[in-house]
Amino acid sequence: MAIQCDCGFSNADGAYFCESCGQPLTEDSALHVAVRACKVCGAPNMPAADRCAQCGAVLPVVIFREKNESKRGAKSRNRAAKLIVTEDNSIYELSAEKEIIIGRTDTQSQSYPDLDLTLHHGDDGGVSRIHARIWRENGAYFIEDQRSTNNTYVNNQRLEPFHPTALRNGDILRLGKVELVFEYVDSADS
Amino acid sequence: MSEATLRITSHPTREPLPITQTAQMVYSIAEIQAPIQPAPARPMNIAFVIDRSGSMKGIRLIALKEALRRAVDMLDSEDFCSIVTFDDMVDVLVPSQKTADGAHLQNAIGIIEEGGGTMLSLGVSMGLAELEKHAHESFAQRMILIIDGASHNDEQYCADLFAKAAQMGVIIDVLGIGAEWDDLLLLNAVSSTGSPLFSFIMNLPEIEQELVKRVVAAKATAAQNIKAQITCVPGVELQHISRVAPQLVIYRQLKTPEDDSQTLQFGAAAYASRIILLIETMVEPRKAGSFRLAKISAEYMLSDGTLGLQQTDVVVRFSAGVAKRPHTDPLSLYYIQRVNAARIIVRALQEKAPEPVTISEGIVKLFDGEGRELLQMLRSGSVITPETRKKLLLKTSALTLQRPAPVSTEREQADYGNSM
Numbered sequence: 001m002a003i004q005c006d007c008g009f010s011n012a013d014g015a016y017f018c019e020s021c022g023q024p025l026t027e028d029s030a031l032h033v034a035v036r037a038c039k040v041c042g043a044p045n046m047p048a049a050d051r052c053a054q055c056g057a058v059l060p061v062v063i064f065r066e067k068n069e070s071k072r073g074a075k076s077r078n079r080a081a082k083l084i085v086t087e088d089n090s091i092y093e094l095s096a097e098k099e100i101i102i103g104r105t106d107t108q109s110q111s112y113p114d115l116d117l118t119l120h121h122g123d124d125g126g127v128s129r130i131h132a133r134i135w136r137e138n139g140a141y142f143i144e145d146q147r148s149t150n151n152t153y154v155n156n157q158r159l160e161p162f163h164p165t166a167l168r169n170g171d172i173l174r175l176g177k178v179e180l181v182f183e184y185v186d187s188a189d190s
Numbered sequence: 191m192s193e194a195t196l197r198i199t200s201h202p203t204r205e206p207l208p209i210t211q212t213a214q215m216v217y218s219i220a221e222i223q224a225p226i227q228p229a230p231a232r233p234m235n236i237a238f239v240i241d242r243s244g245s246m247k248g249i250r251l252i253a254l255k256e257a258l259r260r261a262v263d264m265l266d267s268e269d270f271c272s273i274v275t276f277d278d279m280v281d282v283l284v285p286s287q288k289t290a291d292g293a294h295l296q297n298a299i300g301i302i303e304e305g306g307g308t309m310l311s312l313g314v315s316m317g318l319a320e321l322e323k324h325a326h327e328s329f330a331q332r333m334i335l336i337i338d339g340a341s342h343n344d345e346q347y348c349a350d351l352f353a354k355a356a357q358m359g360v361i362i363d364v365l366g367i368g369a370e371w372d373d374l375l376l377l378n379a380v381s382s383t384g385s386p387l388f389s390f391i392m393n394l395p396e397i398e399q400e401l402v403k404r405v406v407a408a409k410a411t412a413a414q415n416i417k418a419q420i421t422c423v424p425g426v427e428l429q430h431i432s433r434v435a436p437q438l439v440i441y442r443q444l445k446t447p448e449d450d451s452q453t454l455q456f457g458a459a460a461y462a463s464r465i466i467l468l469i470e471t472m473v474e475p476r477k478a479g480s481f482r483l484a485k486i487s488a489e490y491m492l493s494d495g496t497l498g499l500q501q502t503d504v505v506v507r508f509s510a511g512v513a514k515r516p517h518t519d520p521l522s523l524y525y526i527q528r529v530n531a532a533r534i535i536v537r538a539l540q541e542k543a544p545e546p547v548t549i550s551e552g553i554v555k556l557f558d559g560e561g562r563e564l565l566q567m568l569r570s571g572s573v574i575t576p577e578t579r580k581k582l583l584l585k586t587s588a589l590t591l592q593r594p595a596p597v598s599t600e601r602e603q604a605d606y607g608n609s610m
Contacts (some may be wrong), residue, residue, distance in 0.1 A: 001212055007548050012472060014207075014215035016523065017530040023550040042591035043435060046521050054464055099555065109563075110272060130559035146559030162558050 010023055056147075079184045081167075083119045083134075086179040093185075099135030101129055101146075103177060117178050126150035126176030133168070136182035141167045141182070193466050196413055196459070197223040198500040200490045202467075203522035206509035206604040213472050215429070218504045219522055220420075220467040220486050224412045224459035230495045235329040237286070238262075239317040241337040243277040243308040247396060250367060251304050254336060257398035258299045263332075264405050265289040272320035273298060277306025277312030286320040310341035310375075314351045314362075321360055328495030330411045330458065331360045334404055335379070337399070338367040345375055352379045356455040359415030359491065363404045364388035365397065369577035374540060377583065381439050383456020384416065387587045390580045407460070413498070414458035415467065418491040420449040425474040426483045428452055429485070430533070434525040435466035438590045440532050459490075468525050469504065480507045528589040531556055535586050539579050546571035561585045580593055 003011045009020035015024055036045045043054035051058055081094045092115055094100060103113035104122040111129035115123070120143055128148035135142055145152035147161035153174040167173075171182045200220040207216060238258060248253065258273075265271055272286040273295070284298045317333045325331065333355065341348065355362055362383045364376045369392070376388050386407075389400040422428050431452060432438040439456055454463050471483055484504045492498055518526075531553040538547040549569050554562050564582045567574060574582075 001210070012215045013210055013212055014217075016217075016518070016526050017552075018550070019530065020534070020547040021550045022527075022534050022553040024533050024552060038485075041436070042588075044521060044524055044590065046519070101559075127561075130562070133559075 034163050079139075079185050081182065082134075083115070083173070083185060085117075085179045086172075086181060087120055090120065092134070094134060094141065096136050099133050101130055103131040103146075107131075120178055122176070123180055125178045128129065128179055129175070129177050132173075143167055143173065143182075148175065193467075194226065194502055196416070196488060196490055197221075198418075198486060199223075199253060200502050200504045202483075202504065203526065204518040206472075206507040209510050210475055211428075211510050213474050214477075216426075216471050216483060216506060217474045217526055218469045218471070218483065218524065219507070219525070220418070220469060220502070220504070222416065222418065222456070222459070222465040222488050222500075224463050225467075225492075232264065232411060233326075234271075234332065235268065235286070235321055235324050235326065236265070236332045236334065236405075236408065237272045237274060237317040239333055239335045240273065240275045240302065241277070241308055241310075241313065241335075241339060242275045242302055243306055243339050244304055245308075245339050245368070245370070247304040249543075250303065250338060253394035254367075255299050255302060259296055261401045261405050262289065262295045262299070263292065263410075264402065265353045270324040270476055271295065272317070274313055274316045274320060275302055276309060276316070277303050277310070278309045279306060280309075280312040280316045281314060282320060286323045293344040297448055303560050304322050308337070308339035308341050310337065310346060311344040311347040311351060314348060314355075318351060318355060318358065318360065321358070323356060326495070326499075327491055327497075328493065330414060331358065331378050332404070332408045332409050333360055333362045334401065335362055335376075336365045336367065337376075339370050340372045341375070346374075348375060349378055351364045351473075352382045355379075356383045359406050360387045361408075361414070361457045361502075365391060365404070367391045367397065367582070369575070370579060373576070373580050373583055374522040381441055382455060384455045386437060387439070387584065390584055392577075398438075408458075409600065410460050411458045411493060412460055412463075413436055413490045413492050416456040416459060416488060417453055418456060419453040419487045420469060420484055422471060422484045424450070425476075426450070428484070429467075429470040429472055430529075431470075432468045432529045432532075433465060434529060434590045435446045435464060438528065438532055440529070440536055460581045466525070468522075468529050474507075476508045478480050478491045478508055478510050480505055485559055491605050497559070525590060527536060527552075528556065532589055535565070535568070535582060539574065539582060544571050544573050553569075556589055557585060 001013050003015055003025050005011060005018035005023055007018060007021040009018055011019055013024060017024055024143050025136045036049055038052035038055060040057040041055040043052055045053055080096060083092045086150050098112035102115040104118040104127045105112055106129045111127060113130060116117055117127045130146045130157055131148040132152045143161040144164045144165040145161045150158045154165055167182045170182050173180045173182060200218055201216040204218060267290040270286050271289045275281050275283050284295060323332055362379045363385050364380055366388050378386055387390060393396055420431060431441055431454060432448050446463040459465060482503045482505050487501045491500045547568050549565060554565050557565060564578055
């Protein structure tokens with residue numbers, strides 16, 4: 001039986017993604033596909049792999065582990081997080097399901113990031129239109145610089161473009177000159 | 191099985207499959223694993239085919255000559271090397287010969303001068319003729335094509351020459367300088383001969399870096415002239431074959447979908463590397479039980495010149511008791527998603543006239559910031575410049591990598607280039 005996509009294209013039975021527009025067609029294809037990246041060759045690996053199947057390099061141990069995670073189990077995995085702009089204490093809740101793009105609005109180039117730092121002096125603070133992205137994976141939040149002009153820093157360490165870095169409670173992020181603090185919403189008990 | 195051979199395995203991406211009333215898509219993964227133990231380096235038979243058209247004038251030609259000097263310096267005295275230059279005429283600057291006389295090669299590079307238009311087929315044809323002079327099963331056979339302009343009215347002849355190169359087991363590496371060369375034509379060259387994707391060079395110092403990378407890769411060849419034939423059984427229609435590792439390549443359909451057999455050239459493999467294929471088939475309704483869907487035969491030449499042949503069957507189980515769709519392993523799903531995305535993007539880029547393209551948010555999220563901006567242009571039907579198209583093709587080819595591989599050591603360079 002054909003699978004009809006929202007875009008109107010009729011896909012063959014058994015297809016996972018729409019052949020015409022790429023939209024997921026099944027429950028499992030709609031989920032975020034989590035694989036483990038090799039730091040040496042960049043190849044994806046099965047989530048449980050300990051060595052890269054492509055180049056044989058040892059894969060990093062789980063980058064982020066909550067304190068006492070085994071005791072707190074699922075509760076800690078579902079913790080929400082927020083970003084606080086240091087300058088004016090504005091708070092932005094981070095979505096657990098959806099990645100967010102941080103940058104500044106530019107109507108000419110049609111750039112509308114999820115978290116717009118224009119109001120926080122992003123423009124003269126050297127924030128790029130698409131500066132960094134933050135997302136959650138396996139219970140941890142990650143940040144990745146999007147090859148911004150003035151770089152992204154975590155605790156004064158410059159991030160390489162497109163290299164994901166796990167975030168910890170209280171980390172200080174700097175995008176250009178704009179400073180933000182990453183905190184878990186229930187950080188009081190962490 | 192000897193450790194010096196390639197190993198080939200395959201499996202469906204989910205099992206068991208439900209019994210359906212109509213045909214269903216079935217995805218399978220095949221892996222070709224290169225030997226782990228390094229063998230002595232094989233001699234190379236290499237041709238540098240250089241576009242010397244008028245647009246190369248000035249610093250481009252200066253940078254190119256410097257890069258070429260460095261590359262020929264890296265060759266061993268037992269390697270065969272030729273240098274062919276072309277514009278709308280062709281010259282064999284250095285006929286195929288052993289590279290013992292390095293000074294002769296360096297002098298020849300020094301006299302390259304620009305002038306004329308670009309007739310790619312002349313250069314490729316003469317480069318192949320030089321390679322044929324010392325073609326040997328145990329040699330790593332490479333053509334390194336450096337070009338900065340588009341060829342005119344010889345596209346079909348070029349395509350025929352790329353097919354001939356594939357038959358000869360010659361890998362064509364393409365280094366494109368600037369944005370004006372024909373990426374879609376040369377995509378055919380690299381995919382049909384099993385080369386890694388072309389290099390897109392906007393900064394001239396990168397010429398040397400890219401050229402060195404390709405020569406290092408050629409030197410670390412474990413097996414070459416790898417061909418895989420995929421033959422489907424009756425009732426199974428081959429839809430697509432894609433290479434997903436080490437780098438994504440969407441192959442042009444070589445025959446009509448009704449043909450039950452396809453042979454593809456996968457070039458060379460570095461030690462311990464894997465070539466992974468995603469095979470998409472349309473399967474007519476089946477009864478419960480296990481069935482062979484296809485046979486995969488891989489033929490290759492090892493570094494000592496011996497021919498290897500491995501076969502595997504793609505077997506899948508159908509069951510009436512499958513109420514819910516069975517779980518698909520995450521890595522397979524990862525590949526299926528990215529191959530589908532790449533196919534949509536490449537198809538849109540091949541459209542002659544720009545028009546808005548529907549591309550889902552899920553695809554956009556696979557790209558970095560710059561890639562998203564480029565995709566936005568494609569979605570809105572903006573005119574796609576040659577530079578944009580090349581960038582998008584390169585980013586698309588990296589979709590099955592979690593991030594671009596760092597190239598900082600010789601070992602990594604060898605893996606990067608040779609295994610693709």
